[in-house]
Amino acid sequence: MNRLAFFAVFFLLFLASAVFADPGVYQNNKKAVLYLGSAPPVVDGNFADWAGLLGTSPEKFAYGKLRATKDPSAVIVWRTDNKKLFIYAEVTDSVANENDLPAPLAWRNDSLELYIGTDTSSHIHYVPTDNQIRLVPVSRDDATKIGVSVNDRIVDTERDVEGRVIYTDTGYRIEAAVPLRLLRIKEFAVGQAIRCDFQLNDANTGERENLTHWNSKSDNTYFDPSAWGDGVVEALSGAK
Numbered sequence: 001m002n003r004l005a006f007f008a009v010f011f012l013l014f015l016a017s018a019v020f021a022d023p024g025v026y027q028n029n030k031k032a033v034l035y036l037g038s039a040p041p042v043v044d045g046n047f048a049d050w051a052g053l054l055g056t057s058p059e060k061f062a063y064g065k066l067r068a069t070k071d072p073s074a075v076i077v078w079r080t081d082n083k084k085l086f087i088y089a090e091v092t093d094s095v096a097n098e099n100d101l102p103a104p105l106a107w108r109n110d111s112l113e114l115y116i117g118t119d120t121s122s123h124i125h126y127v128p129t130d131n132q133i134r135l136v137p138v139s140r141d142d143a144t145k146i147g148v149s150v151n152d153r154i155v156d157t158e159r160d161v162e163g164r165v166i167y168t169d170t171g172y173r174i175e176a177a178v179p180l181r182l183l184r185i186k187e188f189a190v191g192q193a194i195r196c197d198f199q200l201n202d203a204n205t206g207e208r209e210n211l212t213h214w215n216s217k218s219d220n221t222y223f224d225p226s227a228w229g230d231g232v233v234e235a236l237s238g239a240k
């Protein structure tokens with residue numbers, strides 16, 4: 001490889017790392033966005049299909065505190081093709097564990113949770129279209145190992161649930177796909193209002209030490225949808 005090619009490759013890798021090390025947040029993190037478009041990403045642990053999309057960051061501590069700037073933190077991006085919900089997360093976690101707990105119990109160690117519902121009326125108990133999705137990093141050696149539960153039911157064994165986890169120098173990245181049928185959501189439309197929250201569970205050793213949400217300041221997102229915040233469905237093509 002000649003010197004020019006070497007620097008070109010180095011520059012492209014630098015650009016890629018810059019994009020994925022710090023994905024942007026939507027509307028100063030005041031509102032969440034779900035992108036809707038017909039082109040699905042490939043769930044393969046290569047995150048290039050998410051370039052340029054904005055996400056949401058769970059920065060409110062229900063308990064715990066930062067170890068260092070942005071540690072722990074996450075930016076979570078999601079999109080749908082009206083068949084599946086696709087999720088990408090960049091997690092900053094200087095003590096990123098392998099979490100082998102069953103997904104319904106995996107909140108006790110490093111993991112992510114996403115909450116989504118299409119019923120925007122005020123309600124304090126889950127209705128059928130309200131969902132808690134947990135994504136669990138399991139193995140540094142095998143990117144295909146991921147724990148996934150929906151409403152505390154293990155679903156990573158379902159053939160159309162897909163996921164990859166890549167551990168990084170600063171934490172871990174996740175790419176996953178969950179069929180809308182498992183969420184009992186039929187479809188989304190551009191401009192639709194949704195309800196949602198995003199949660200980061202962080203452990204160092206032993207039990208969970210930090211719990212952050214995007215909207216809720218309390219440990220109540222898993223039973224009270226009124227604690228969630230507002231999101232909107234945007235056209236994927238208009239987002240890039």
Ligand SMILES: [Ca+2]
Pocket residue numbers: 041042043044045046047048049175
């Ligand atoms: Ca991909």
Ligand SMILES: [Ca+2]
Pocket residue numbers: 093094095096097110202203204
């Ligand atoms: Ca951790």
